[in-house]
Amino acid sequence: GDSVTQMEGPVTLSEEAFLTINCTYTATGYPSLFWYVQYPGEGLQLLLKATKADDKGSNKGFEATYRKETTSFHLEKGSVQVSDSAVYFCALRVGIQGAQKLVFGQGTRLTINP
Amino acid sequence: ETGVTQTPRHLVMGMTNKKSLKCEQHLGHNAMYWYKQSAKKPLELMFVYNFKEQTENNSVPSRFSPECPNSSHLFLHLHTLQPEDSALYLCASSLGSGGVYKETQYFGPGTRLLVL
Numbered sequence: 001g002d003s004v005t006q007m008e009g010p011v012t013l014s015e016e017a018f019l020t021i022n023c024t025y026t027a028t029g030y031p032s033l034f035w036y037v038q039y040p041g042e043g044l045q046l047l048l049k050a051t052k053a054d055d056k057g058s059n060k061g062f063e064a065t066y067r068k069e070t071t072s073f074h075l076e077k078g079s080v081q082v083s084d085s086a087v088y089f090c091a092l093r094v095g096i097q098g099a100q101k102l103v104f105g106q107g108t109r110l111t112i113n114p
Numbered sequence: 115e116t117g118v119t120q121t122p123r124h125l126v127m128g129m130t131n132k133k134s135l136k137c138e139q140h141l142g143h144n145a146m147y148w149y150k151q152s153a154k155k156p157l158e159l160m161f162v163y164n165f166k167e168q169t170e171n172n173s174v175p176s177r178f179s180p181e182c183p184n185s186s187h188l189f190l191h192l193h194t195l196q197p198e199d200s201a202l203y204l205c206a207s208s209l210g211s212g213g214v215y216k217e218t219q220y221f222g223p224g225t226r227l228l229v230l
Contacts, residue, residue, distance in 0.1 A: 004156075034218075036221075041223075042223050042224075043118075043120075043204055043221040043222050043223040043224045044157075044204065044206075044221040045221070046218055046219075046220070049218065089157070093217065100208070100217050101159055101162070101170065102157075102159065102219060103156075103159075104156045104157040105156060106154070106155065106156045107156070
């Protein structure tokens with residue numbers, strides 16, 4: 001079945017460090033891929049998305065490229081800030097139209113120290 | 115800032131209680147979703163409604179009963195829950211008719227449920 005595997009957390013970095021959170025997926029067909037972020041005490045917010053192979057999603061300095069050949073969608077940021085501390089979820093969407101299912105990875109907790 | 119609101123934000127209930135969770139979206143969407151977020155587990159999709167019709171029930175126990183009276187409101191009725199049902203329950207909405215490039219889901223802040 002469809003699934004998403006994320007890098008195990010927690011991840012702790014210093015401010016201004018380079019961030020990579022790995023995400024790989026298994027899916028039939030051509031899923032759309034997402035990164036969601038969950039700040040403490042809040043729900044999930046869409047961070048970025050890519051809907052087809054080789055697309056690059058970007059937002060707030062974060063980037064991820066849809067790699068069909070490696071079935072990956074790794075999240076990167078060149079210089080992290082304390083405010084980036086949150087839980088990050090990789091997800092894929094299955095379905096063609098109408099209401100669609102999101103399949104999530106287990107989440108990666110990121111802590112940035114000043 | 116969110117177009118999806120959930121009430122209550124926190125709920126403590128005994129195993130014999132009956133309670134309801136409410137979700138409301140102000141985005142003009144037609145699809146609404148319930149997810150369960152437990153510690154150290156991926157988010158689990160529970161139910162999907164599109165244009166008020168249930169299109170997905172992900173093998174959820176009958177002690178959880180969803181209701182979608184209109185496209186803007188979604189309820190989750192709870193009765194005789196178990197302690198292992200303690201979790202964060204998230205509601206989401208999406209356009210429901212926008213095709214593959216437009217179906218982004220927007221989440222509410224969640225209801226933190228504790229079953230004693």
